[in-house]
Amino acid sequence: MASRRIPGDLATGLLLLFSLISTLSAVRFSPPDNDLIACGASSAADLDDGRAFLPDSGLSPPVLRSHGRQISLSNPSPDAVPLHRNARVFACPSSYEFEIKNKGIHRIRLHFYPFSTPEYDLSSARFHVLASGITLLSYFGTSSPVMKEYFINLNEGKLVISFSPADRSSFAFVNAIEVMSAPKDLILDAGRLVKPDEITEFHGLSKQALETLYRVNIGGPKVTPFNDTLWRTWVSDVEFLKLSSASKVVTYSGRIKYQRYGASREVAPDNVYNTARATSGATVPGSNYSMTWEFPVSSGYKYLVRMHFCDIASLALNQLYFNVYLNGYLAYQDFDLSDSTGQILASPYYVDFVVDVDVLELLSISIGPSNLSNPSWIRGLLNGLEIMKINNTMGSLDGNSPVILVSEDPVGRGFGAFLRSLTCGFAFMSLSVIAFMLFLRWRSESRSLMTWSRLPVDVSNDQQTGARTSFFTCEIIGDGGGMTDETCESKIYVGNIDQRVPESNVIKMFSPFGKIISEDFLWHTRGPKRGEPRGYAFIQYSSKEEALLAKTKMNGRFVSGRPLVVRLASEKHLGDTESKFACAETKANDARSTLGQMNRNAKIAVIRNKLKSLEEQGGCATKKPRLLTNSLPPGNKDHSLTGYQESD
Template sequence: MGNPRIPLFLFFCILFSRVFALSSARFSPPDNHLIACGTASASTLDDRRVFLPDSAALLRSSGSKISVLAVPDASPASSPLSRTARVFTRPSSYEFQIKQKGTHIIRLHFYPFSSRDFNLSSALFHVSASGFVLLTDFGTSFPQLKEYLVWVDAEKLVISFAPARRSSFAFVNAIEVVSAPGDLIGDTARLVNPDRIEKFDGFSRQAMETLYRLNVGGPKVTPFNDTLWRTWVPDAGFRNSDSVSKTVAFSGRIMYREGAASREVAPDNVYNTARAVDGANVSDSNSNMTWVFAVRSGYKYLIRMHFCDIASRALYELYFNVYVNGYLAYEDFDLSMATGFLASPYYVDFVAGVDSLEQLLSVSIGPSKQSNHLWINGLLNGLEIMKINNTMGSLDGESPIILVLESPARRGFGAFLSSIVCGLGFMSLLMIGFVLLLKWRAETRNTVTWLPLPTDVSGGKSANGNPVVSSKLVYF
């Protein structure tokens, strides 16, 4: 008989090698700055990330560097990051050394608690980073996490805060600056116009703000289960139709392919659930799944749609159309042709603007001409909506960065100085005009007084007595 311990030994070796492979494959960003602001000690989150005090970052300020602590029972959230903050009464900035140039994820944590000296809910301020305006006249009375994707091609990233008014202040509770994986943001997308689809180039160099991130057909995904520490919320609150959809769950292995969507693009928990159009329930009245989002006009938006066929019984049984804002964005989409496998992730990036009156962005999935009522007629696993910076390099308003970052005190003095200069100039013009008027009147009087008399005079009378006298679907 052979040694019975050998199979057990081999089992543990195989198990260890798999665990090691999984751990080594987990994304390790070259730049990973996690800063807890206003505290003197490190903070550990539930997802096991450790945030260091902001003394670990280079903080520059033209005023006092004020650290504030929430009064007892005033912290609005359970996160350890919600208990302290850094307050700025003058323009200030954090500088982060960058090891690897490229797209970086910036997350700003705001927990507006009350302290002994400050009520953070009354703050009003601007924020910029890497030449882009992130926030203008920003203030909040509830906890917010703002996430941005910004291209960094310098050796340092500067995140600046400036009070919006002379009497106001800025604050921040925590900052994340993390290198994004190389495959997270591509350089091209499909630009959806009312009459045509175009290629959108130079996409990776834009700045973007994450607005919505949905796990379609599935539960909430927390940062603990995402390699990039993102949160994916259920899609229930955004659906505009559910007559033809059904949820699908998958317990098998998601097949990530080299050169295709990775776990950093979206985690397993997003790809192993989906919402699908059941061909048996399709009718001519309304056969589309539709999601609607409130957005601002004046910007273009990235719509990233995540697909993974976990519902079909075989390849080449899934065909569907994609609509953005009611316009046909992708006709007869064949997911099998794109991946070559079932349960293999794939995503498509679309770019579109919104109507200035509606300020709504809609995304729909529906049957195509190649669909069969015996098959699944449409499927979606995940959906992300991101705002793209405008022509001013801003994600929040039309102000250029030089105005956003200018000190309110300097703006006040400059306005005062300008008013003085303008006032003096106006008074000078008035004086010059007055002098010219006096001179003109004097010359006029002189002309009348010294006018030569006529040489031909008869009977005491003058000899000359002349007097001087922008195919759309509508969803209900």
């Protein structure tokens, strides 16, 4: 029987069908949330990778909550990226609000391209950026184009990205913002925690905020967003590689075999897995058969190191074994790539490592030979590498202190919001006047009768009675009353506090370290600085261990540009007045029984003499008088005896 030939048009159709199937297998990821905003632009900005960024004004619903200035390049070059031709400038705290349809991990990108106009030189900007309470940037400024990428787990229906100038003379700016849902398999929850003496599991990665620092195509050229399903850029590893003669570049033209439960194209594209660096059995002087890459990083953070592997170099299965090292510590011993991929060559696989960087601001990554390897085999291989910074315990990716932003300008929120703010302002001023009058009345009564104002209404009578004993009385009686300072061990002194930091923020910063029993925020009560904070406070914890933890974590931390000074109140190097005040209330409780035995007139005479001597010296009272809750300075409440509870 004669064989039948396939017609030419049918062969062509089959070829087109095969091409279509191959194209569909590499179709781009379609995120549920995908907001692309061109800040300060008046029309859409179309990029070469096929994406279109919409202007930030005129959107429904609006994403820009408080409008800044729109600025544009007067004569942009024809080859200038559309996103770099416009910017939004903020002279006061402002924010963008995005509706989140699909909760979970989202990728946030911020584009900064500094240019100059007659009014603004964007390279001189200094500002902070926050997103969902996470500090992304602190005192940030740049003179060259930069794109910042973050991954944040969002559990609410909205995302607010806030911009705030670092000081009154500065401003903030942004050229473009991207908010996109991340693929489910992009950030897993667990990784290998590498320590100097052991390797353990790190859980909770998916709940951390991450900043992408490096994304590297090992052994291959730069990969542009057009060739990545998530519009990422992978740079060459040449500038990070040490002793390049110890390795060779391997390329692969075959099909990368993605598996259902393995790495997908959203994890890394074909162009990353098609190239690699490998070490063979050849001896290279000084190499020890190892490949090493070094990356500058900031100390004081943990880092997620994702290593991409795809065996495109071995001639057969189970002929590739090697060790992985991070900062010289063994992170993975005798890694068998064939076993990890289910005995399939050219199948991608990745491993997540978590490592601390404490002192040396350098992250070293090495691939070395295993004892299971054969000299005739490939002795190490790596295809791609990603390094991400993990947020610290203060919820920050930039700096050791949380950034506290002031309220935004209410005018930008509309007339209704402005009217409400104006009404609240008048009410606040009225209350302030009443509080000031009550303070003057209290001051007059305290000078003439030496009586004390009532404590807040939610404090019991027993607590009021114990708190009426003044600092000076405690000091006088404590000198000869045989009282101890045991509880002073659990009290800390907090100094060098910026005057702009309110009392409530001090409590918020120190409450994570233990139960706060009392807190004393010191004020000037006479002289030209009357009513202003003195710049230090005392916080009483329930135990000495909590006080030591607060001292360790917060001493030297920058708040509003100033490093805090945190010490135990009992330490010898505190000033005399501060040390005595720190333990004043502690001694007061023991002094009550002694006071009951003293004649009332004698006690009043002692206190008056003490106050008179201070006035002659021109000093001011050490402790802020305890007033009614509504008579305290704005934004401050007394939590001295009831423990801290944040009020509305």
